[in-house]
Amino acid sequence: MAIELWKQIKNKQFSPVYLLYGTESFLMKETGQLLLENVLGDERDFNFSTYDLEETPIEAALEDAETFPFMGDNKVIFIRNPFFLTSEKQKDKVIHNLSRLETYLNKPAPYSIVVFFAPYEKLDERKKITKELKRRANVAEMKKLSESDLKSWVDGRARKRGIELDRGAVETVIALAGTNLFMLSNELDKLALYAGEGGRVDAQTAELLIPKSLEQNIFSLTDKVVQKKPAEALRIYYDLLKQNEEPIKILALLAGQFRLIYQIKELSRKGYGQQQIAAIIKAHPYRVKMAAGLASKFSDGELASLIGQIAEADYQMKTGGADKSLLVEMFLMKLGKTS
Structure with missing residues (x-):
């Protein structure tokens, strides 16, 4: 609209x-x-x-x-x-x-x-x-833009700033900066400053200049777990800690990611497409698209177990005396071995 x-x-x-x-x-x-x-x-x-x-x-x-x-x-x-x-x-x-x-x-x-x-x-x-x-x-x-409208918005915003983005760069910008329009606008301003009036930005340049959003880091963290690469998952986790992200917040975002995957699996089984799913669960279509790629990697039982483990870790964080950071480390290491 x-x-x-x-x-x-x-x-x-x-x-x-x-x-x-x-x-x-x-x-x-x-x-x-x-x-x-x-x-x-x-x-x-x-x-x-x-x-x-x-x-x-x-x-x-x-x-x-x-x-x-x-x-x-x-x-x-x-x-x-x-x-x-x-x-x-x-x-x-x-x-x-x-x-x-x-x-x-x-x-x-x-x-x-x-x-x-x-x-x-x-x-x-x-x-x-x-x-x-x-x-x-x-x-x-004024609702969240669809995936195609979001790409058009990013491309149009870049042109307004006097630069052009390659097709791959548009997708890279969204993948790294997330779907928040304020964040995207800020990152496009930085690209425009780097490229200069009339400049062109490719995907490699965008990847070099744009830091991953917290949302993207959580997706990458989940992806490493799916691939049974706990060492790489822990590396992303440690990077987030260096950025002063709280372990309890990271755990909550992981829980949200796995709940999203579970919802997508359930709604897909009922015949809903990704755009319909996004509307039902009120998530951005781009986020649904990304999470849908992971949904096939888990069975319903595995997802239920994972969400239960996160809930238990969250409970221990809030009521026990255990080290919060260590609880997340243990969860990621166990997840990498059993997923």
Whole structure:
């Protein structure tokens, strides 16, 4: 949804009212910046306003939207945290005149672009105002990008930074930096600084410059266990300790990885594809793809046993006097011998 909306904005196809909702905050921020760049350009100092509805009544934002722009043709109004679109109670919060909003939606100011930022996973579809806003506005759900959209985003972001990524480099960037858009953006900035304007980055260069994310290190750790290479698994573990990662956190992430593998096996057996699985368990499709490659290496019994061993190690960490780091070492060494 976000990618399609960006295309419209870049083509100067604007709507008077937008509703952006979902939990992918980076996409919301990007969409807002894209609107400002394409609608106002250098005029944002005079014709851009933002309102937080947890602090300000909706009427103030709408009055601003109905006021003619200053020294320009258009104005942009950002309206954040419209909690009245959710089932959240309004206790101790600002009271909004929603009938005033309904009136505006029926006849929005032709010179204003009003953007609602709703950072919520779900909206309350039973509410009249939610239905009306979704009917009148250009609505886009800001959710995690699919694998293909994520690759397009990385490639487009690199081009925006003045560099080009080889096809293999795009996949390497995602594999190493993970799927968090803030992290990916930071790593692409570093690649752009290294390559310079008009530069080209291949997979080898990306691998050289981008440190593995914690998520990727945990996947690599699991992969070494699957291959019965406890020495290499321990080497990754020691590297994580040098990066000041806590043993209890590493153990929790390992538990999450094995639970993910178990879920993928179970849902695959029921005939679900990877995209469907990602939607059901609310995991990024790229992470599901990576974990699916390991799922065939374990039987259900082995996975259940592994999760039990992790639970036991976690219990000992929290209640016993054993060395936390040593408990993880023992778990990895035992796992490497029995998997």
